[in-house]
Amino acid sequence: MIEYSYIKQRPKSKALYERAANVFPSGVTHDIRYILPFPNYIAETKGSRKWDVDGNEYVDFAMGHGALLLGHGREEIVSVVREVIGKGTHYGGSSELEVKWGEIVKNLIPSAERVKFTGSGTEATLLALRLARAFTGKSKIIKFLGHFHGWHDYLIRAERPPWEQAPAGVPFGVLKTVIALPCDLSLVESILASDKDIAGVIIEPSGGSWGKVPVPDGFLHQLKELTD
Template identity: 55%
Template sequence: MSTNTILEKYHTTFSKNEEFAQPANNIFPDGVTHDNRHTEPFPIYINRAQGSKKWTIDGIELIDYWSGHGALLLGHSPPEIVDAVTQQMPLGTHYGACHALEVEWGSRVKELIPSAERIRFVNSGTEATLMAIRLSRMSTGKSKFLKFAGHFHGWHDSVILGVNPPFETPVPGIPEGTIDTTIICPPNDIGTVEEHLKSDPDIACVILEPTGGAFGTIPTNGEFLQQLRQITHDYGVLLIFDEVISGFRVSPGGAQVYYDITPDLTTLAKILAGGLPGGAVAGREDLLDFISIKATKSTSRGKKMPHPGTFNANPLSAAAGIAMLKQVKTGIPHEKVNRSAKMLREGLVDVIDQHKLDWAVYGEFSAVKFLIGHGVEGVRAADFDPYNWDYRQLKGGSNSELTMNLRCGMMLNGIDIAGNGGMTTVAHSDADVQQTIAAFDQTIGWMKADGLLD
């Protein structure tokens, strides 16, 4: 029997963080600066991070699986990136001019991503998908685009539709006209995609996360990607791979190299900029040339996509990005992160089955996905098949009572992982993984003692 519930222990152990949360609530909506950081009963505050770990304001050590929302392939503050940024800082953070670092950064992207004939740097994944869709519209003269339920491409008007269940519900604040130009398809359903492409001549592009919605929460596979490449080609519709997470993580050349498929446009961010802000659109020269003043003048089409952006390819992000892509090129990080994620998934699955819960842990590459209640009668975690699970049962947000207690219990056991899972980095050691599995076991034990689980 536990003498205190998980939430009582959380309030006591992280009390200094609770005090910190009070003023934050008077500054930010919900006291946070990103929806996913909304944490009940209150968030933790971090003031230092190194390798696989981070420390709260009161010095509590946590193994971190947020991994910079996927940006930190090498873990927190790897020496190569710290050196690159530290050397660049006194040399200037914004030249208001072209610079050598952006050329090296761009040439490294070109070297790794085979479809990248041309590149334009932006500041985030959201900006990258905005640009890629607009370029598609300009080049095809069509206005609609097709996306998949549960696939996340940032938060600008068009792409935020269909991200969270119920997927058909319009997102408030988005004009009808934009909603009308967004076609949301069930994931992995090539037949429905083809029906749309056949019946609607006004579709400019199809965009997707090539490893499946939210980095494989709703997984996809190479066969579907091949089919999609073929039919988009057949119907003259552009294919955009949103590789904001998968790019440089799934393989040095991203999902497109892993699955050997050439998209027309690719969106990149996160790892691209080595843990600093930054993004890019890469792809066919004729498409990126819609940004070019020279190309606009030399062709008869007479239309150019305006593209300013104060911090595009800023020298600090470029320096960090170069240092990161040097490591990416070796392919060593990918072997390491995939191996530790697999070890972690297997260990967590065993724990779930020992406790006889209807939970699942799954994922590919460096992803560790949690499903707290898959609802399929009699299916053990070891046999759970995310391909044959109805994705419409996904719950938006992660603050149900169970996920809240799981998250808080894991933090009390030294692990910070979201209610829907996390990602590994090069810095996660085998000992970290074993500690995480033990923490999961302990937390589930506490949840049982608190009467939350049978």
């Protein structure tokens, strides 16, 4: 009954999905948007609300996958974007705004000694691993079960159960460089003591699966002490 009502209320979304299925893998441009029987296609947003192509209204708890802290279409942001984009869409060179942006990030995150902008979280974690390995001269990385760090080969392992199943398409040699553990400090301590080829530890601070599985109380502080 619920699925029948969903389909009946969204004929335009259904038609768009049928078109999209011939264009994109799984019919979507991001895996998180894949839902059955088909996703709703958004036509307009404002504040905390969004409307699909069939006129259905939603309260948006996703907010651009977490990127829109101030909501959709906030006027102060829209007006500044209009002003700046009128000066150029891609300078192909440095600008004062990027310096200001970097300074703001450093102020927000006191531990950030330097800032590097990347095109995605996947790229950011890939570069973080390379830095850790270059700095330590070691090869292996510890990650935690269910924690997501992007789609690249090194960290896609154990992103979802079954934990021991190797992701398709990832070379065995790459998998051997990543140790996936539950959030258990005693296990981390044991690995660090027994394996001298650990370059670093990476974690979703808010918990696995985008914070849906929180880390134990005090875990982050204790992990930092263990790895310092």
